[in-house]
Amino acid sequence: MTNDSGTIPDTEPLAAATDLATALRELIELSVVTTVAAGEVRAAAELVRAASERLAVARRPVEQLSALDDQAVGHRVFNPVSGVASALAPPVRIRRDGDGVVAEATLGVAYEGPPSFVHGGMSALVMDQLLGAAAGAAGLWGMTAHLELAYRRPVPVETPLVFRASIAEHEGRRSVITGTIALAESPERILVEARGVFVQPRPEKAEAYFGSITDASGRPAPPRRPGDAAAILED
Amino acid sequence: MTNDSGTIPDTEPLAAATDLATALRELIELSVVTTVAAGEVRAAAELVRAASERLAVARRPVEQLSALDDQAVGHRVFNPVSGVASALAPPVRIRRDGDGVVAEATLGVAYEGPPSFVHGGMSALVMDQLLGAAAGAAGLWGMTAHLELAYRRPVPVETPLVFRASIAEHEGRRSVITGTIALAESPERILVEARGVFVQPRPEKAEAYFGSITDASGRPAPPRRPGDAAAILED
Numbered sequence: 448m449t450n451d452s453g454t455i456p457d458t459e460p461l462a463a464a465t466d467l468a469t470a471l472r473e474l475i476e477l478s479v480v481t482t483v484a485a486g487e488v489r490a491a492a493e494l495v496r497a498a499s500e501r502l503a504v505a506r507r508p509v510e511q512l513s514a515l516d517d518q519a520v521g522h523r524v525f526n527p528v529s530g531v532a533s534a535l536a537p538p539v540r541i542r543r544d545g546d547g548v549v550a551e552a553t554l555g556v557a558y559e560g561p562p563s564f565v566h567g568g569m570s571a572l573v574m575d576q577l578l579g580a581a582a583g584a585a586g587l588w589g590m591t592a593h594l595e596l597a598y599r600r601p602v603p604v605e606t607p608l609v610f611r612a613s614i615a616e617h618e619g620r621r622s623v624i625t626g627t628i629a630l631a632e633s634p635e636r637i638l639v640e641a642r643g644v645f646v647q648p649r650p651e652k653a654e655a656y657f658g659s660i661t662d663a664s665g666r667p668a669p670p671r672r673p674g675d676a677a678a679i680l681e682d
Numbered sequence: 683m684t685n686d687s688g689t690i691p692d693t694e695p696l697a698a699a700t701d702l703a704t705a706l707r708e709l710i711e712l713s714v715v716t717t718v719a720a721g722e723v724r725a726a727a728e729l730v731r732a733a734s735e736r737l738a739v740a741r742r743p744v745e746q747l748s749a750l751d752d753q754a755v756g757h758r759v760f761n762p763v764s765g766v767a768s769a770l771a772p773p774v775r776i777r778r779d780g781d782g783v784v785a786e787a788t789l790g791v792a793y794e795g796p797p798s799f800v801h802g803g804m805s806a807l808v809m810d811q812l813l814g815a816a817a818g819a820a821g822l823w824g825m826t827a828h829l830e831l832a833y834r835r836p837v838p839v840e841t842p843l844v845f846r847a848s849i850a851e852h853e854g855r856r857s858v859i860t861g862t863i864a865l866a867e868s869p870e871r872i873l874v875e876a877r878g879v880f881v882q883p884r885p886e887k888a889e890a891y892f893g894s895i896t897d898a899s900g901r902p903a904p905p906r907r908p909g910d911a912a913a914i915l916e917d
Binding site for chain 2: 501506525562568
C-alpha cells in the first residue's frame with residue numbers, strides 16, 4: 448500500500464495506537480469486574496494518569512482528522528464501534544458477505560445493561576454502524592436519519608455474537624438498511640432486529656456540516672462518506 | 683446511609699473505582715486526539731498493561747453483581763451510560779425533572795461518528811438509558827422492547843448537550859417513553875427525537891433471565907428493575 452506521494456507509509460503509528468486501544472479495552476473490562484482492594488484500584492488510576500501525561504503533550508483540534516485515518520478507503524481507526532484504535536469499540540470487525548456485511552464480536556461486562564445482558568443501547572450503537580457499513584458496501588453512503596430496533600430476546604454478555612446487515616431498498620439519496628443480532632452458535636434465532644434509513648446530505652448541507660474539516664496536514668478534507676459507511680475490512 | 687446490617691458502608695471502594703473511571707475517560711479521549719510520537723503511545727500502553735496486572739488478580743463472575751452496586755436504590759455504578767465507575771460512560775448524570783428526567787453531558791471526540799459529530803448510535807445508546815430512567819422515575823420499569831430514533835440534525839462533539847425523557851403512556855407492564863437531545867444553549871431546538879417501548883418481563887421470564895444473578899456475597903439477587911431504570915441521581 449502506498450500513499451498519495453508513492454512512498455510506503457509508516458505503519459508504526461497505527462500499530463502503536465492499536466496496541467494502546469487493545470490494552471485499554473482489557474483495563475476497562477477489568478475495572479468493571481475486578482474485586483481487588485481499593486488501594487490497588489487507586490494504584491491503577493495513578494498509572495493511567497501517568498499514561499495520560501505522556502499523551503496530553505500535543506493534540507489535534509476536533510476539525511482535523513487523525514493522520515491515521517486513511518480517507519482514501521474511508522476507514523476511520525477511532526470509530527467507537529469498529530475502530531481498531533478506539534478503546535470504546537469492542538471492536539466490531541465488519542466484513543463484506545454476499546450482498547451485505549457481517550461481523551462477529553463478544554461484548555464484555557463493561558457493555559452490560561440488565562445483569563448479564565448487553566445494554567439495549569449498545570445493541571443500537573453496534574447496529575447503527577453495521578447498517579451504515581452495509582450502505583458503504585453497496586456503494587451508497589449517508590448519515591442516519593431514522594433508526595429502529597425491535598428487541599425480541601435479551602443479548603448475553605461474554606458470548607460470541609453475529610451481526611448482519613444488508614440493503615432493503617434505495618432510491619436516490621435515501622437507503623433503507625435492515626440487520627440482525629444473533630448468537631454465533633444459533634445464527635438463525637434472531638435476538639434483535641434493526642432498520643435504518645440513511646440519507647446522503649445535499650451538497651449544501653454537507654458543506655455546512657463538514658466544510659471546516661481538514662486532513663492532518665491542514666488541507667480541506669470534507670468526507671466523501673460522512674457516515675463512515677465504508678469502514679469495512681476487505682478480506 | 684447504612685447497609686442491611688446497620689453499619690456505615692466503606693465509601694473508599696466506590697471512590698477508588700470512580701477515580702479509575704475518571705482517569706480512564708481522560709486517557710481514552712487523549713488516545714483519540716493525541717499527536718505525540720508512536721514511542722510515547724507505546725509507553726502509555728505499557729503503563730496501561732501494568733495497571734491491568736494489578737486488577738487481574740481477582741474478578742467476579744458475570745452472574746455476580748458488583749459489591750459497589752446498591753440494589754436498594756437500583757443504582758448500578760458500572761452502567762455504560764450513567765455509571766460513575768464506567769470508563770465507557772461519559773457519564774450522563776440523570777436527574778428527576780418535573781414528570782420526567784433530564785441530563786447534561788458533553789461527548790468527546792472518542793464518541794465521534796462523522797467528523798466533528800457524535801456517532802448516531804451513541805445518541806441511541808444515551809437515549810435508551812434516558813428513556814429507561816424516565817420509566818424508573820415514574821415508578822415503572824422494564825426492558826427495552828422497541829427503540830426508535832429520528833435524527834433531525836447532527837449532534838456536535840465537545841459541546842454541552844441536554845437529554846430529556848418522560849412517560850408518553852403506560853398500561854399494565856408496558857410503557858411508552860419519549861425523549862429528545864438538544865444543545866444546552868438552545869434546548870428548544872431538537873436535534874434527535876427518541877421513542878421507546880419498555881416492557882416489564884413476566885415473572886417466569888424474569889426468572890429465566892435473572893434467576894442465576896447473585897449479590898456480591900453469593901445470595902440470590904434477581905433485579906427488581908432489570909432495565910436499571912432507576913439509575914437516577916436524587917437531587
